[in-house]
Amino acid sequence: MKMNCIELRRRLLEDPAERSVEIQAHLDRCEGCREFANRSKAMEKDLVEALALEVPENLTSRILLRQSTSVEKASRNRRQWWGAIAASILLTIGLVGALVINNYPASLEATVLAHINGELRHLNDRTNVQLAQVNKILTPLGSQVSQPIGMVHYAGACRIRNTDGAHLVVASEQGDVTLLWMPGEYVPGSRNLSDDRFTGIIVPAQNGSIAIVGENPESVKLLENRLRTLGSLAS
């Protein structure tokens, strides 16, 4: 079936570039449609020209710039993100660390010094405590002294780190010395301690340790020797 003029013109308006065999055959024999085809071709050329608007200068560069900026930003964000994670981890470690430190038992040295500084009043005590009275305090702790340690001005039960202990103040020529019997507080060896006022030592005893603390290191040393003689300290 031959293509008529209406059909041909419709096809050319749909796609002016189409040159199928049947279209070409029609154009070969129809002058009016040839003219229509030529006009269509010219209009199509104009259309291509009309659609080809001028592209803004540097459009390509601006697109690439935006992309590189966003990549840089993304990598910065990623870095910041990792930074934030690292900061969170450090914060967590810090918080956990602080909790651990806060809940971690204070050192025995610090406990001893705090205890003595908290009960300074006993250093003013001038009672002459008898040996029997001292042993009355020490016996429940599984300890005893066979001979007087020296002039005892105070002897009382106390609690150190939630454990029963004994608090003694012994007179010496260079100032009073405090003795703290601390059952259960085992130390592997002698440990020195000191603060602004006091100086002392924690020494292993038979069932724990004994702290010997005074303002004069010599008095402390003398008491340590005395206790060692009495057999109160671990050999």
Next chain:
Amino acid sequence: MSARQSQFEALVNAYSSDLYRYAVWLCRDSTQAEDLVQETFARAWKALDSLNDHRAAKGWLITILRREFARICERSGRDPLYMGDDEIEKVSSPELGDAKPETVLLRQALLKLGIEYREPLLLQVIGGYSGEEIANMLNIKPGAVMTRLFRARQQLRQALNGEKAGIRKEETPG
């Protein structure tokens, strides 16, 4: 430079001009068109790994651009398919430049063409796609694409003939 970066730059160099022209004729606003192209490439960069065949790159970019335009229209409550004449007047026209009178007339006629006719025409002339391919891109039947192409050119011819007649009349008074 990474392979991904090279691929992206090649895409920008090859297609940014066509994409910009397509965008201008789509939204009839040169400023918005550039934003649209920028956004298209920004999305293309993120989705670059999904482009498997470089021969499909242009169609892929056009699809991104069309989606982005639809999104903008949706956000602004503007229907991309239907624009009144008064709205068209408000839209800043593409640079008509110092083109020859026929080109200027044609550009004005194109601006007034409804988007349902304009878009298949853009895809055919700028994109170089067949009726079948345009049908796939616009998600309409191939027959409908051909009808729209026919009507688009018919309307352009009518507009041109009318305007040309007017010009001729003005040029030869009395």
